[in-house]
Each structure stands twice: as structure tokens, then as C-alpha cells.
Amino acid sequence: MYRSHVxxxxxxxxxxxxSQQIMETLKAEIEKNGxxxxxxxxxxxxxxxxxxxxxxxxYPDATFYALVKVEDIPEIxxxxxxxxxxxxxxxxxxxxxxxGIKSLEDTDFYKKQHRIALRNCGVINPEVIEEYIGTGGYQxxxxxxxxxxxxxxxxxxxxxxxxxxxxxxxxxxxxxxxxKGNDADQKYVCCNADEGDPGAFMDxxxxxxxxxxxxxxxxxxxxxxxxxxxxxxxxxEYPIAVQRLQIAIKQAREMELLGNNIxxxxxxxxxxxxxxxxxxxxxxxxxxxTSIEGKRGEPRPxxxxxxxxxxxxxxxxxxxxxxxxxxxxxxxxxPEWFASMGTEKSKGTKVFALGGKIHNTGLVEIxxxxxxxxxxxxxxxxxxxGKKFKAAQTGGPSGGCIPAEHFDIPIDYDNxxxxxxxxxxxxxxVLDEDDCMVDIAKFFLEFTVEESCGKCTPCRIGxxxxxxxxxxxxxxxxxxxxxxxxxxxxYYVKNNSLCGLGQTAPNPVLSTIRYFRDEYEAHIxxxxxxxxxxxxxxxxxxxxxxCRGCTLCAKTCPAGAIIGTVKNPxxxxxxxCIKCGACMEKCHFGAIYKK
Amino acid sequence: MKSLExxxxxxxxxxxxxxxxxxxxxxTRVVVGMAxxxxxxxxxxxxxxLSNLVQEKGLTGKITVTQTGCIGLCQxxxxxxxxxxxxEKITYIKMTPEKAEEVVERxxxxxxxxEKYTLNAVDLK
Numbered sequence: 001m002y003r004s005h006v007x008x009x010x011x012x013x014x015x016x017x018x019s020q021q022i023m024e025t026l027k028a029e030i031e032k033n034g035x036x037x038x039x040x041x042x043x044x045x046x047x048x049x050x051x052x053x054x055x056x057x058x059y060p061d062a063t064f065y066a067l068v069k070v071e072d073i074p075e076i077x078x079x080x081x082x083x084x085x086x087x088x089x090x091x092x093x094x095x096x097x098x099x100g101i102k103s104l105e106d107t108d109f110y111k112k113q114h115r116i117a118l119r120n121c122g123v124i125n126p127e128v129i130e131e132y133i134g135t136g137g138y139q140x141x142x143x144x145x146x147x148x149x150x151x152x153x154x155x156x157x158x159x160x161x162x163x164x165x166x167x168x169x170x171x172x173x174x175x176x177x178x179x180k181g182n183d184a185d186q187k188y189v190c191c192n193a194d195e196g197d198p199g200a201f202m203d204x205x206x207x208x209x210x211x212x213x214x215x216x217x218x219x220x221x222x223x224x225x226x227x228x229x230x231x232x233x234x235x236x237e238y239p240i241a242v243q244r245l246q247i248a249i250k251q252a253r254e255m256e257l258l259g260n261n262i263x264x265x266x267x268x269x270x271x272x273x274x275x276x277x278x279x280x281x282x283x284x285x286x287x288x289x290t291s292i293e294g295k296r297g298e299p300r301p302x303x304x305x306x307x308x309x310x311x312x313x314x315x316x317x318x319x320x321x322x323x324x325x326x327x328x329x330x331x332x333x334x335p336e337w338f339a340s341m342g343t344e345k346s347k348g349t350k351v352f353a354l355g356g357k358i359h360n361t362g363l364v365e366i367x368x369x370x371x372x373x374x375x376x377x378x379x380x381x382x383x384x385x386g387k388k389f390k391a392a393q394t395g396g397p398s399g400g401c402i403p404a405e406h407f408d409i410p411i412d413y414d415n416x417x418x419x420x421x422x423x424x425x426x427x428x429x430v431l432d433e434d435d436c437m438v439d440i441a442k443f444f445l446e447f448t449v450e451e452s453c454g455k456c457t458p459c460r461i462g463x464x465x466x467x468x469x470x471x472x473x474x475x476x477x478x479x480x481x482x483x484x485x486x487x488x489x490x491y492y493v494k495n496n497s498l499c500g501l502g503q504t505a506p507n508p509v510l511s512t513i514r515y516f517r518d519e520y521e522a523h524i525x526x527x528x529x530x531x532x533x534x535x536x537x538x539x540x541x542x543x544x545x546x547c548r549g550c551t552l553c554a555k556t557c558p559a560g561a562i563i564g565t566v567k568n569p570x571x572x573x574x575x576x577c578i579k580c581g582a583c584m585e586k587c588h589f590g591a592i593y594k595k
Numbered sequence: 596m597k598s599l600e601x602x603x604x605x606x607x608x609x610x611x612x613x614x615x616x617x618x619x620x621x622x623t624r625v626v627v628g629m630a631x632x633x634x635x636x637x638x639x640x641x642x643x644x645l646s647n648l649v650q651e652k653g654l655t656g657k658i659t660v661t662q663t664g665c666i667g668l669c670q671x672x673x674x675x676x677x678x679x680x681x682x683e684k685i686t687y688i689k690m691t692p693e694k695a696e697e698v699v700e701r702x703x704x705x706x707x708x709x710e711k712y713t714l715n716a717v718d719l720k
Contacts, residue, residue: 084662
């Protein structure tokens with residue numbers, strides 16, 4: 001038994017900032033101080049505050065150390081673990097108050113969060129099945145198999161109001177009921193872990209931090225619909241998640257929580273992994289199933305829906321990772337508990353990946369109906385550098401933007417659709433006054449053009465034509481007729497594409513035109529980029545009155561485009577200038593500006 | 596896993612360990628002096644005894660066992676302080692693992708401080 005647990009984050013964020021090395025050093029240092037039998041080092045999943053990684057939490061006193069370096073380890077061990085003296089300089093600043101150290105749960109970042117899907121992330125060691133069981137794991141599966149009928153399970157999920165967290169928001173219980181209603185000798189439960197939206201990483205975090213929750217939920221789903229085989233389709237770009245899933249499946253099989261006659265009942269269920277090669281379209285349900293079958297991952301028209309004819313032509317369900325992570329908790333705590341959170345039509349919580357121009361980059365889980373203002377200003381800690389909020393982009397390449405006028409909108413599925421965006425998988429990118437909305441739309445369209453599978457014409461050619469028009473706009477070569485054509489094309493692609501990828505690809509363009517038409521017009525009519533992003537419409541100029549002739553800019557310029565002599569005002573040769581902005585950053589006198 | 600009892604047994608075994616990772620601010624705090632003076636006079640076995648017993652007895656949700664530095668009464672080390680919300684702090688002195696066991700049984704579980712080991716029992720000059 002250990003008197004202290006040191007939790008070190010082993011999520012992708014902290015791993016990339018060196019947490020593995022920290023863990024090794026920590027273990028060696030603990031050994032050196034003879035504390036190996038008193039202090040346990042636990043590798044956990046993501047805590048959410050990725051911007052502060054590598055993160056370390058020491059229990060029982062719950063001390064939160066941020067941005068820990070290998071050099072800090074000896075001090076932490078000899079001071080904190082041995083003598084109980086907190087290493088104040090490494091504390092997360094938010095927890096330090098004049099009256100002492102406050103609990104992590106009381107910080108702005110965690111205070112308004114409510115963790116259900118992420119409840120074990122950053123708490124348990126995901127590679128030890130006993131730890132998951134210690135927090136109530138596999139109890140829901142036991143309850144379902146011994147006390148409930150499949151119909152009761154489905155009714156519970158229906159009553160909870162849980163909707164798919166992958167983006168579309170289809171009621172999960174309904175999906176299960178449809179699949180149960182179709183008789184077949186074999187059915188399949190699939191888990192969509194092909195998280196592809198740029199900036200979204202909640203599914204990865206759940207898989208890395210609490211893989212058994214997903215396995216347990218899949219077994220419950222298998223019981224509910226009458227399936228004995230499950231597949232997790234996970235992208236190969238998530239090596240840590242893949243590794244932890246493999247370990248989890250192996251442990252669950254060893255404990256006979258997967259396999260034949262689970263809990264001594266006649267229910268049998270097993271799960272296998274399928275690795276995706278990273279095609280965005282494989283996140284679409286029919287393409288994903290085609291890919292599991294070993295064929296080229298392309299979508300096919302629906303109907304028939306997967307609940308009728310899915311994987312290998314058998315009735316199948318496909319649920320997203322975050323959706324599944326909620327299931328065991330709903331079974332254990334009851335549907336009323338889950339339905340008591342959220343808004344009328346969107347129950348429970350949603351995990352968002354905060355990114356872009358925001359202080360606390362990371363993962364947050366909030367009850368549905370939390371306003372965008374609370375998420376950005378309170379939990380996210382606001383926009384750095386005192387810049388002005390312009391918009392929040394949600395739903396990645398399928399979603400749209402929420403402008404400042406909707407800052408107080410409660411976030412749920414229907415509200416986001418009504419203002420032209422969508423929940424998507426939960427990426428939330430904050431944009432400030434320095435971001436050009438045309439450029440943002442172009443960025444997402446470049447992504448969909450790249451990822452279009454090419455099967456249907458509207459998506460393959462339509463998105464490319466749209467991108468060409470957007471490129472023309474950002475270069476200042478477009479006319480107002482082009483803008484009209486772009487809008488028309490958007491509706492055409494939306495209505496005629498085969499699958500969700502093409503049907504939603506125009507959303508970023510449409511929503512930026514809807515809320516930021518003035519920016520599009522400035523590019524077209526005035527040949528000006530108001531945010532100063534589009535390079536073709538920019539020029540850098542030196543203010544003659546402010547320039548002291550220090551020559552720093554001329555020395556910095558990589559293109560040799562700045563001419564001038566010491567103590568005389570310099571000028572920029574616009575023909576040579578590559579608009580990198582390096583001179584502006586270096587100037588001490590604020591003499592260089594963008595025009 | 597052939598029965599729910601099997602699962603329950605694992606859960607109970609693991610529960611108290613995982614519960615150590617919950618920070619409850621209102622809980623009773625048991626603090627062991629672990630400065631040089633404390634360590635030299637044998638505070639570490641006292642600390643581990645307290646921590647193990649609290650976990651074994653399933654008290655991790657209510658009681659937090661941690662260390663602290665020197666409180667200035669070095670000749671009385673190892674010192675253990677018990678701080679219960681809303682009650683006066685009890686300071687135990689010259690602790691040993693055996694005395695710690697008694698404190699867990701009678702004070703932390705039973706609710707009655709073990710007067711004979713406390714600072715009040717000696718004549719401070």
C-alpha cells in the first residue's frame with residue numbers, strides 16, 4: 001500500500017512535451033531516496049490542461065504541478081515526497097492564492113466542468129484494469145447482464161436522451177432499437193474512433209485515459225442489440241490510443257470480461273481493433289464499415305442504413321467513442337440522472353477541445369447549455385494579449401462559425417444548427433481580430449478538397465471549384481459575380497453530395513459569408529484584407545517619421561528588401577518583399593505597419 | 596469473470612487506493628512532521644503506518660494523511676497533528692507505529708483523542 005500517488009499525464013499532449021522521460025527520472029529518483037514502497041508513480045490519461053504540460057498531480061494532498069522539467073524532479077522528490085514541502089514555484093498559478101493553495105476543482109478551468117465521459121481521464125492508470133474496476137468499472141455490464149433485458153437497456157438509453165457525440169446528434173437509443181429490431185444470425189457493434197476534425201482530440205483522450213469504458217459500453221451495446229462481435233476503428237495516427245486499447249482488450253479477455261459466457265451468463269462478446277490509414281471520409285459510417293471489410297473506404301448511398309445492412313451486410317451500429325464513454329454511467333446512475341443535465345433536447349455533457357486564440361488550450365467537459373461566453377472567458381481564461389473576440393469555429397470542416405453577436409448562446413445541438421454551425425465532434429477554435437474569415441474558410445475547404453474521396457462529382461469537383469474562387473478572393477482577383485457563384489455552388493454541393501463529407505463541406509464558407517460578408521466584400525471591392533492576413537493584399541510600410549535608422553530591420557530581412565543607411569529612414573522594396581513580417585516583429589519603435 | 600462477487604472483490608480491494616486520488620478539502624487532515632528532525636527520530640514508519648491503516652480501513656474519503664515540515668518542537672518528534680473540521684487541533688508527540696495504530700483505532704475511528712500521547716500530557720517549560 002502506498003501513502004502517496006504521483007500522477008503523471010501520459011496523454012499525447014504531455015507525452016510530446018516529455019512526460020515519459022519525467023516518469024522514468026521520477027521512478028529512479030524515488031528509488032534513490034528509498035521511497036519505492038511508499039510512493040507510487042501512476043501514468044494517467046489527459047487532465048485537460050494540455051497547455052501546461054507536462055502535468056503532475058501528487059495525492060493525497062492534490063498538489064498540481066505544471067510545466068514540470070526533468071531537472072525539477074530531484075527537488076520534487078526530496079522536498080515534497082520526502083519532507084512534505086510543496087515546491088511552490090512549480091504550482092499551477094491558478095491554484096495559488098494569498099490565503100494558501102486552493103483545490104484544482106475550484107480553479108476557473110475546472111469549476112464549471114462536469115466530467116462524465118472524462119471522469120477517469122487523469123485519475124486512473126489506463127493500463128491497469130483493476131484501477132478501472134476500482135472506480136466502478138464493469139459494474140454496469142454486470143448489472144445489464146444479470147438484471148436487465150435488452151429492451152430495458154435500450155429503453156434506459158432512450159430515456160436518458162443521449163445523442164451521438166460524433167457530430168450529427170442522432171439519438172443513441174433509437175439507433176440501438178433499430179438494430180435490435182432486425183433479425184440476423186450475426187450483428188456487429190462498431191466504435192468510431194476515426195477522429196479526423198482538425199483540432200478535435202477528445203476521442204483520443206478517452207481512449208488513452210479510459211479505454212475500458214469504451215470496451216464495457218460496447219459489450220453493453222452488444223447485449224442490447226444481440227451482437228457478439230465488436231470492432232473499434234481507430235486511426236493509426238493515434239499510437240498511444242492503439243497501444244492502450246490493445247492492452248485493455250488483452251486484460252479484459254484475461255479477466256473474461258470479454259469472451260464467452262461473461263459473468264456466467266450465456267452472453268458472449270469479443271472486440272477487435274481495425275486501424276484506419278487516416279482518410280477523413282472513413283469517419284463516415286458507411287465508408288468506415290466498408291473499410292473494416294478490407295475494401296477502399298468509400299461511402300455508399302443510404303438506405304439501406306447500417307442498422308439494416310451494415311458491416312458485412314449484417315445489422316450493425318456505429319457509435320462514437322465519447323458517446324460510448326457515457327453509457328456505463330447512464331446504466332449505473334439511471335436515465336433520470338443523465339437527463340437532469342443539459343437542455344431540453346440535448347442532455348448530459350459535451351467534451352470540447354479548446355484551441356486557437358485562447359489561454360487554456362485543452363479539453364473541457366461541460367453540461368449542454370453552457371454559454372459560449374462561459375466556455376471562452378471563464379473556463380478558457382479568455383483571449384491572450386487583450387485581443388478582441390471575433391468568432392468561434394465549431395464542428396471543424398463540417399461546421400461553421402459563431403460570431404460575437406451569439407456569444408451568449410447556450411451551446412447545444414439545435415442552437416448551433418439554427419445559427420448555421422454544428423456541434424461536430426467538439427472542436428472549438430477561437431478566432432480573434434487578427435484572423436481573416438475568408439482565410440479560415442479557405443483553410444477548411446483545402447482540407448475537404450484534400451480529403452474528398454472522389455466517388456461523387458459534386459464533392460470531388462464542386463469543392464475544388466469553390467476553393468479556386470476562394471483563392472481568387474484572397475488574392476484580390478475576384479468579382480462580386482464570383483461571390484454569387486460561390487454561394488450558389490455551396491448550395492449545390494450541399495444538396496447533391498453522396499455523404500456527410502460533401503454535404504457539410506460548404507458550411508464553413510456559408511457561415512462566414514453569412515456573418516462576415518463585409519470581409520469578403522473588402523477583399524473583392526477594396527482589394528483589402530481587414531485582418532491583415534491575406535499576403536497578396538498586404539504591403540509592409542516603414543513610417544518615415546518613426547524610423548530612427550537603426551538598421552535592425554534591414555539586418556533581419558531574409559529577402560534583402562529593406563534599403564537605407566544608418567540614422568536615416570529606411571524603405572521597403574515591395575518587389576523584393578516576401579511579406580513575412582519579420583521586420584515588424586523586430587522594430588523597437590513601432591515604425592513598420594501593414595497596409 | 597464468472598460472477599458479480601468476483602468483480603465486487605476486486606473493486607473493494609482497489610477502491611480505497613483509487614480513492615486516495617480524490618481531494619476532499621473538508622476532510623480530516625492527519626499531518627506528520629517530516630523535516631530532518633522528524634525523519635531522524637523515526638517519522639517515516641509512523642507516516643506509512645497511518646497511511647496504510649487509513650486505506651485498509653476504507654477511510655480515504657474522509658481522512659487525508661500527509662507530511663509537513665518542522666513545527667519547532669524538535670525534541671518531541673515524531674509529531675502527528677490531527678485536524679478535524681470544526682474541532683481543535685490535536686498534537687501527538689513522540690509517536691511510534693504502535694502508538695499510531697492506537698490513534699487510528701481510538702481517535703480517527705472512535706472519535707476520542709488518545710490524551711496520554713498528546714502535547715497536553717507533557718509539561719511544557
